[in-house]
Amino acid sequence: MFRINLKNDIHFSCASGDTLLDGAQKQSIVLDYSCKTGRCQSCKAKVVKGTSVAKMEETGLSAEEKSRGYILTCVRTPTSDLTLDVEDLSAYSLEKVKTVPSKIDFISKISSNVMELHLRIPPNASFNYLSGQYINIIKGDYKRSYSIANTSSASNLVFFIKNYEGGRFSHYLFNEAKVNDLLRIEGPIGTFFYRKTNKKNVVFLATGTGIAPVKALLEQMDENGSEFIDKNIYLFFGGRTEEDLFWKPDLKNIKVRFVPVLSRSHADWKGAKGHVQEAVLSEEIDLADSVLYACGSENMIKDSRELAIANGLSEDAFYSDAFISS
Ligand SMILES: Cc1cc2nc3c(=O)[nH]c(=O)nc-3n(C[C@H](O)[C@H](O)[C@H](O)COP(=O)(O)OP(=O)(O)OC[C@H]3O[C@@H](n4cnc5c(N)ncnc54)[C@H](O)[C@@H]3O)c2cc1C
CATH class of the missing domain: 2.40.30.10 (Translation factors)
Known part of the structure; x- marks a missing residue:
């Protein structure tokens, strides 16, 4: 058994052979996760100290991220005690699967x-x-x-x-x-749910059917409207053509700046053109004072993470669910 230390003095024990994610789960500690196959990055964690090995290839990480000490907890098993720069989410009382x-x-x-x-x-x-x-x-x-x-x-x-x-x-x-x-x-x-934040801007990015969980998050925020009075909420919804934008927000208690974005627009399209991640930059949102939720294609999520972080978003303010094949 190895001792795994997390932020805020939380720790758990993990058997060698168990993934860090499973080891945590066995002790009712909740770490960020989604695909559980080393592909999507939701469980990305920075190793502060210690060693581990990957049981499956971490295709979700770039060589640069690996060299900076990032791992994916869904495929890593410890080979020593470890300190990870991640939070325990058990306060959100997730239901058992x-x-x-x-x-x-x-x-x-x-x-x-x-x-x-x-x-x-x-x-x-x-x-x-x-x-x-x-x-x-x-x-x-x-x-x-x-x-x-x-x-x-x-x-x-x-x-x-x-x-x-x-x-x-x-x-x-x-x-x-x-x-x-x-x-x-x-x-x-999965752990793609809303986290309370002191940041001023809450930015949602979705492509295609990636709008599904974003719609759920926005409607949940609408049900708790008064909590979000001081926030600027943005939704960037991208598709190829207009028919891909099959949903738009219709909310009573929160105000959302809705930006539809088309990558293959026709000449009459008056809205934003290109990709959702580029549209975020053209709105001039202070990303240092933002949290960003992205859902949709793997490429959009990778690009938007890199672009947003390069433009001031803090690394721990990016949440995503990548719609990769099962
Ligand atoms: C956490 C999560 C949530 C998801 N939520 C949704 C959702 O709400 N709505 C939705 O439409 N999809 C969603 N997806 C994606 C969906 O689960 C997969 O695309 C699934 O594989 C589709 O099943 P299928 O049987 O139709 O295709 P499969 O039989 O799995 O795939 C057959 C072929 O289609 C290709 N293919 C399948 N899915 C994809 C993909 N996503 N990207 C590129 N090529 C693909 C494969 O390469 C394969 O050759 C989600 C995925 C994840 C991981």
């Missing part, structure tokens, strides 16, 4: 390649989650990850699901699925 049955309650195409899906969970399953988290939908012998697009105060779970060409679940959903089909879900998973 469980598997429950669900039935399709509603299914409808909202653009040529995005489906809105509602799943009904039996009330006695008491399935609770934090806005922004995701679940795995289990269908026969495979499972796929999808972010919940609504807040936990609703009775159904809502999803925005893209038709990934050649994808197994995509094929089922876009060709065969019907109301009352039975699907199991496993969750809630």
Whole structure:
């Protein structure tokens, strides 16, 4: 057993062979995570002291990040006591992951390649989650990850699901699925939820169906509106063409500066052009006084992290969920 020290004098013991993420979880310590396969960077941690080895390649880290002492806790096992520059999130009281049955309650195409899906969970399953988290939908012998697009105060779970060409679940959903089909879900998973902050600006970036958890976060903020009176809230939603921007904020209690961004706009498009991360810079937001939540493609997340940090965002003020393939 090795001793793993975190910020704020928190520590836990981790057996050699266990990943740091699993070791933490066994002792009810919660570290940031999402994909659990070394690809997405959500569990990135800076090693202050000690050694560890990767059980799987850390494809989510660049050579430069590795040389600066960063690791991904979802694939690393300790080979000595360790000190990591990360926080324990257990104060957010995350629910334990469980598997429950669900039935399709509603299914409808909202653009040529995005489906809105509602799943009904039996009330006695008491399935609770934090806005922004995701679940795995289990269908026969495979499972796929999808972010919940609504807040936990609703009775159904809502999803925005893209038709990934050649994808197994995509094929089922876009060709065969019907109301009352039975699907199991496993969750809630991940740590893409809102963190209280003293920073003035709360900036959301989403591409494509990456808007799903961002919508949930914004609607949760709207439910607790008075908490955000002093904040400047921004939403940059990017797609290729206008039909990709299938949702826009309609909120009562918080004010959101909404910036739709198209990468393949036609001549009449009056809004921002290019990529969401570039649009953030053109708004001249003081990134040193901001937190940034990004969800969508892996490339957008990598680029926006680098660009935002290079322009003043503090490294620990960037939260993301990368929609990588399952
Ligand atoms: C935490 C998390 C949350 C997610 N939430 C959502 C969500 O809310 N909505 C949503 O639409 N998607 C979401 N995704 C992405 C989704 O889980 C995957 O794209 C999934 O693999 C699609 O399943 P499929 O069976 O249709 O395709 P698969 O059978 O898994 O894939 C078949 C082929 O399609 C390609 N492919 C599949 N997914 C991707 C991808 N994301 N990027 C590039 N190529 C891909 C693969 O390369 C493969 O060749 C999320 C992923 C993660 C990790």
